[in-house]
Amino acid sequence: MIRYVALKAHVDGAPQESDFLFEEMPRPALEDGQFLAENIYVSVDPGMRSRLSPGASYAPPIAPGGLIDGFTIGRVVASKNLAFAEGQWVTMGGGWATHSLFGGRGFAIPLPDSDIPKSLYLGILGIPGMTSYFGLKRVGRFEEGDHVLVTSAAGPVGATAGQLAKRWGAASVVGIAGGPDKCAWLTEEAGFDAAIDYKAENDLSAAIAAALPKGIDILFDNVGNAMIERCLPLMRRGGRIVISGQVADYNVPLAQRDGVFNTGEFIGKRLLMQGLVVFDDMMQFPEAQLEMGGLIANGNLIYKEEIFEGLEALPGAFCGLFKGENFGRRLVKIGD
Template sequence: MATSTISTQIQLVNRPVGWPTHADFRTVTVDLPELAAGQIRVANEFISVDPYMRGRMNDAKSYVPPFVLGETMGGGAVGRVVASADDAFAVGDVVTHGYGWRDLVQEDSAGFRVVPELPGISLSAYLGVLGMTALTAYVGLLEIAKLKEGDTVFVSGAAGAVGSMVGQIARLKGAKRVIGSAGSAEKVALLTSKYGFDAAFNYKDGAIKDQLAAAAPEGIDVYFDNVGGEHLEAALASFNDGGRAALCGAISLYNSTDTPVGPTNMMNIVTRGLTLTGFTLGNYWNHLPAFTAEMTAWLTAGQIVFDETVVDGVDNTIDAFLGLMRGENTGKMVVRTGELVPAL
């Protein structure tokens, strides 16, 4: 079991304008003190990089406070307890937490959650298919968009961590047709060959509105939006009466320095009786038990598949995040922080 007390951490030092760069971050090493009562020390095995983090780099009011300059980047992570001053946490326990971009973390135990190890499944799954990513898909599709059996579903950014889960959950819950967009021919092929989408298209190949109309000639009932912009306008054009959208993200706009232009066909919301609902996961944690039960069953039965893009080394976390912003990931992007800590 690891005994080091030196923690390598990535901190935000500038508010990015447009695309973030390495100059907006710094890497520091911290010598952790002796454990205080009620604290635990955890060697992270995987840390998460996610699109929402770009928004938190801005000093703007949002659903969560912005990252503080000069402090270590927060975010999801999973690792093993290597030292404990709380009897509820044993050395070797696997825990998830939100302390983010560091290889070794020491905090009050209240900030950690013990999770079970599943045979043959990497602990990184707790950052994706068994974690916040897939829970976002589950809540957005079922609670926000209120998927009904027989619906036609369109997912933008469908080869990403959230999108790939949305499509598979829709199929398992009885959608009639599931359509996805992605940014390369390889990702488009993956959607139909591995994730069970009925149709998919490359949004770079032509007008999204036209490609969606061709893929959904009978229209769509549900839209799960990860991208915004032209994708949202295309969905508004294809909606059937009474359609519902779960607005989860707008990655196409996150690094733009121009004033965004909204869809030109917003009147469709009125004439077709559409419902567009934005959401953030923090208001829906009450769905975690139901999600955990269903997703664990689907995963262990082989009914859900997932991909990860793994970047090695905590020092490469910034590169992983920038790669995520450029769409270089298939499925969940995670950073493997170093040598994995063996189970006891």
């Protein structure tokens, strides 16, 4: 049997563990082009929250009773697909399930048989890391000497984006994160020039202005509208705003979200604001992974992982993302 986690009913506000159900179904018979993978690691991702309620998102909402989406790393256990032999390691969007069926189309990438820990392909060498790399390089049009501000900076996307900016020659990189431990890690271990604890700051705008006295060339934003509104007056001419994610807004209905009003700043400063869906860059993932793998091997790019055990841990691990509980990439190990 395949065990999986399903959505109980559409979610209102912050997700709770009670919003999820554990279900079972028989293993399917394979058709040509399909393979079945046994999942070893499953990820929890804040962006999945937007799919738990009806409404606009770049991917359709999950229906009540439907499998919860998530990235997976597993091994092919049965295959009628010539590109994926039995025993092959694969990363795919397999969902919160012990086994995943690949239908022949969509996101499924064979993993190299190398010494690199497989879990990294769900973290710094996976979707979060690729979001950092292409968010900064392609969308942010990163240039040496840029002054960069990263929000949710201790998360897997933010921490990697800030470190890449430093390695690529940013003039300064400042991170915003919640709590002294995350801020200390950013400056003492990840090499950020400064970190701001937004939970302890009475005047966050003043704190950002003090940390980036020359202004911001790139705002790499993982948080949402209020942060963009706050940073617009601090942007430099020709600045770029990368909309990577909106973790502070995902649980808030659209009509109740903060607005972005300071749009006059776009004219005078010739600002650009652009979002990304990282799959658009999928063909270039190998080149990014090669570069980042080299930086990791030399100790010039670090990461944190939090690995939970068992399918039952998935809902709690996910809900904790919206309480700031994660310190690094959260994965759940569900197989050997």
